[in-house]
Every structure is written in C-alpha cells, then in structure tokens.
Amino acid sequence: MLTICVIHTEKIIEALKKGKLKITPIRFKLLDVLEHTKKPLRVKDIIKIVKSDIVTVYRNLESLMKLGLVGQVFLDQKEAYFELADKKHHHHAICENCGRVEDIRDLIHHKLNKAALKASGFANISRHSLEFFGICKQCSAKLSKNSTTM
C-alpha cells in the first residue's frame, strides 16, 4: 500500500490543512487505504493495514468525517463501514453470501429525495441511504456448482 497518487495527495493535504488537522502518517495511511480499496471498510480492516491503535483509528475517522473526507456507510447493524467521501452519491449492493460490496451510481439522482419529501410530510429531506442485498455473480456460480455436486 501507500502508493499515493500525487493529485489525490495534494487534495487531501489541502483539505486537512483547511480543516486544521495535522498531516500525520496514520491519517495519511488511513486515507490511502480507503482510496485504494475503493470499498467500504470496517474499523478492523483499517487497523490491520494501518497498524495503529483502535482508538486512533476511531478518532481519525471521526475528524475526517467532520471534514467531509470520509463517510460512514450502513451495511451492517453490527459494525460501521467507512469509505472515502469524495465520490459522488451512490448506493451499494451487498452480497449476502460473501459480503462483496459493489457501488451503484445514484439510480435516480435527487428524485428519490423529492419523492420522499412529499410522501413523508417532512420539512426537508437532506439525504438517504439505499442498500441492496442479494447474491453476486461469483457466489451464484459457486453456490449452484456446490448444489449440483451434492
């Protein structure tokens, strides 16, 4: 890891400075990991790669979220998942067999929020979280193979 792309590095440093966050190795590695895996990661996963204290990771995730560099994703009730927040709004497809997560570009843009605003009677709707659950191609193949050999 730590194959940091320069453009991205620049942007990150700028954002950190603007947010008055110090540029530390751990913070950098954390962002790098999220950048390179391109998938939502659990705190566990991040610790393993970043090789730092749990507490530090939690605190960094919190401050990076406040800065808007990192976003939390709701994939599982048990643990939180985090991803870089720089991509545009999107949804997720989660494989119920292997846990694979695919990004899905925002299916209907802001139409969803508008429709929900009307349907809910709320004063405003600022965001939504849309997660799909199913079986990915790989698992589907594996599962059907298993069932024929049994």
Add this chain to the structure above:
Amino acid sequence: MLTICVIHTEKIIEALKKGKLKITPIRFKLLDVLEHTKKPLRVKDIIKIVKSDIVTVYRNLESLMKLGLVGQVFLDQKEAYFELADKKHHHHAICENCGRVEDIRDLIHHKLNKAALKASGFANISRHSLEFFGICKQCSAKLSKNSTTM
C-alpha cells in the same frame, strides 16, 4: 396496551403455531406493542413496555424474525430497531432532530431492485433498505421559532 385486535390475534396465533413457537404472554405483548406503536422500536423501548428480561426480548425478536412476523430496520448504527413485518414493503423518513420516524409507502416498487440488479452485476437482488434523513415539520417549526427568539 394489550388492546389486542381479534383478527390480528388470530393471525399471530396461527403463525406462531405454524412456526412451532409457544404462545407466551411476553411474546404476545411484544407483538402487541409493535402492532400498536406502528413505528420501529428499539429493544430498550420494548423492554420498558413488555417488562421482561433483555435477553428474552432479544431471543423473541430473533425467533419472530425467523418466522417472518418481525423485521429489523436499519435506522441507526448504534442500535437495532424492530417493526411488525406484516405491512407491505416501505421506506422510512427519520427526523435528525427528534428521531421521529415516518413510514413512506414503497416509492417505486420493485423497479429499484431491477435497476440495482442491472447496475450491480449481481446474480440477483432480493431486497433493499432505503432510509431518508431530514427534519420533520414539527421540528422545523420549533427550530425556526427558537432561532427568531434568540
């Protein structure tokens, strides 16, 4: 509480029997609470009303979910919310100020799943979870009143 509607009672008893679950007072009260509040509830809330052990509530929720009578809702990373599963598929609007939850009838039926299937490349998509976050009318009014008096 415990103003049990007969028709519903019948259905529940039938379902419990089919699932080989005993019909116990706690289990009944639990279902009754979910039926009458009509909102997703936290385990905390349920315990307060059902007046039973936490563990019992968790175990009942689990078996009732397996039976398909109860569904878990993803409103908050910290704690799980539960609701009766007998209503048709719907979404939720959650007020970020007071926590109020409004049901929203399924906005676009199965179209969402179909679109996600295509976009994700999955073998199949079985369900989705769609939550909207915003400010409800009541909070909006309260908040704007507060800001004018300050």
Add this chain to the structure above:
DNA sequence: ATTGTTAATGCAAATAACTTGCATTTATTA
C-alpha cells in the same frame, strides 16, 4: 385434569463495538 417433554424465561457473565481520560509524543508555526 395430570404428567412428560420441550421450549421459554431470567439471571450471571461474556463478548464486541465503541468511547473517555490521561500521560506521552509529534506536527506545526513563530
């Protein structure tokens, strides 16, 4: 109705995710 079987309950204690307090270290900036 009574009894036997099996599931439901509740207590104690464990686990797991996440948080807080505090002392030490490190990044910035003057």
Add this chain to the structure above:
DNA sequence: TAATAAATGCAAGTTATTTGCATTAACAAT
C-alpha cells in the same frame, strides 16, 4: 529551535448484544 496544540496509545469504561445454565411454563399425550 522552542513553544504549543493536536495526535497517539494505553488502560479502563460504556453500551448493545450473546451465551450458558438452571428454573419455569406451555402444550401434547395420556
């Protein structure tokens, strides 16, 4: 290079959820 303010990491605390086990209650068969 020194001063300062934030970042780190250890210990220990919370909180949600789970597990083990003994007791109790539901129900099916007598």
